[in-house]
Amino acid sequence: MSKLPVMEIFGPTIQGEGMVIGQKTMFVRTAGCDYSCSWCDSSFTWDGSGKDLIKQMEADEIWTELKALGGNGFSFVTISGGNPALLKNLDELIHILQENDIKVGLETQGSKWQDWFYDIDELTISPKPPSSGMITNFEKLDEIIKNLSGRSISLKVVIFDDQDYEYAKQIHQRYPHVPFFCQVGNDDITTTDDRDLVKRLLEKYTWLIDKVMADDELKNVKVLPQLHTYIWGNKRGV
Numbered sequence: 001m002s003k004l005p006v007m008e009i010f011g012p013t014i015q016g017e018g019m020v021i022g023q024k025t026m027f028v029r030t031a032g033c034d035y036s037c038s039w040c041d042s043s044f045t046w047d048g049s050g051k052d053l054i055k056q057m058e059a060d061e062i063w064t065e066l067k068a069l070g071g072n073g074f075s076f077v078t079i080s081g082g083n084p085a086l087l088k089n090l091d092e093l094i095h096i097l098q099e100n101d102i103k104v105g106l107e108t109q110g111s112k113w114q115d116w117f118y119d120i121d122e123l124t125i126s127p128k129p130p131s132s133g134m135i136t137n138f139e140k141l142d143e144i145i146k147n148l149s150g151r152s153i154s155l156k157v158v159i160f161d162d163q164d165y166e167y168a169k170q171i172h173q174r175y176p177h178v179p180f181f182c183q184v185g186n187d188d189i190t191t192t193d194d195r196d197l198v199k200r201l202l203e204k205y206t207w208l209i210d211k212v213m214a215d216d217e218l219k220n221v222k223v224l225p226q227l228h229t230y231i232w233g234n235k236r237g238v
């Protein structure tokens, strides 16, 4: 079996974002990303600051660790990163999970394709708006969305400002048949003052809801908070 660069394994917790928000789940976070979003809340996976935490693990070792942490109390595993779509050999882990009746969710930004995307039960694609500093490769994104037509996927755009909002709309209009989520951006990813953070995140959530409600062009959309930050703030591993 080949090795995977694992940054952290944690849970059980709830999925705080997107199409299966609230789902009880374990998390596997892989190291490495082809992007470097200005506001990335998981930059330790790619900026070198977490390099001592990276463990090269075989898929069956990851499964053993998941069971050690979660016991018999889980039926869902979410794979995130970094960008897990950089890892060609992630199929080994996905297959072990499925052999054990575990549903698999995965978070990626839509910059890379892998054939194992077909095996993911809930795939979240999260293209990055202008505030991230990243440029979307629409040729690649078109290909990914086309390949996955008819499968359980969603698009989730994080929104920080008006320009991001316009970008989100552009994404929804380009792929109108893909379930579409807008998510509040967290612009203070280092504070430990949870009360102040939650207060400001709620204000931003209100701002986003008000904008969508007043917008006749955005109809079939779900507006969500990044739920885990309202509960645990910027804490890692939850």
Ligand SMILES: C[S@@+](CC[C@H](N)C(=O)[O-])C[C@H]1O[C@@H](n2cnc3c(N)ncnc32)[C@H](O)[C@@H]1O
Binding pocket: 033, 039, 040, 041, 042, 080, 081, 082, 083, 084, 107, 108, 109, 125, 126, 156, 158, 183, 184, 185, 186, 187, 189, 226
């Ligand atoms: C850390 S990323 C890892 C997966 C993949 N690289 C991606 O971006 O989709 C997981 C999710 O967190 C979101 N995210 C990252 N930083 C955020 C922030 N400061 N506020 C809100 N969401 C954030 C990303 O947009 C993505 O949807």
Ligand SMILES: Nc1nc2[nH]cc(C(=O)O)c2c(=O)[nH]1
Binding pocket: 013, 014, 015, 016, 017, 042, 080, 081, 107, 228, 238
């Ligand atoms: N609870 C919880 N939900 C999440 N949804 C997406 C996450 C991520 O970092 O990819 C995440 C995370 O780190 N924690």
Ligand code: SF4
Binding pocket: 033, 034, 035, 036, 037, 040, 041, 042, 043, 045, 081, 082, 083, 109, 128
């Ligand atoms: S694509 Fe995801 S992991 Fe990579 S920098 Fe952006 S938010 Fe962070």
Ligand SMILES: [Mg+2]
Binding pocket: 041, 042
């Ligand atoms: Mg996160």
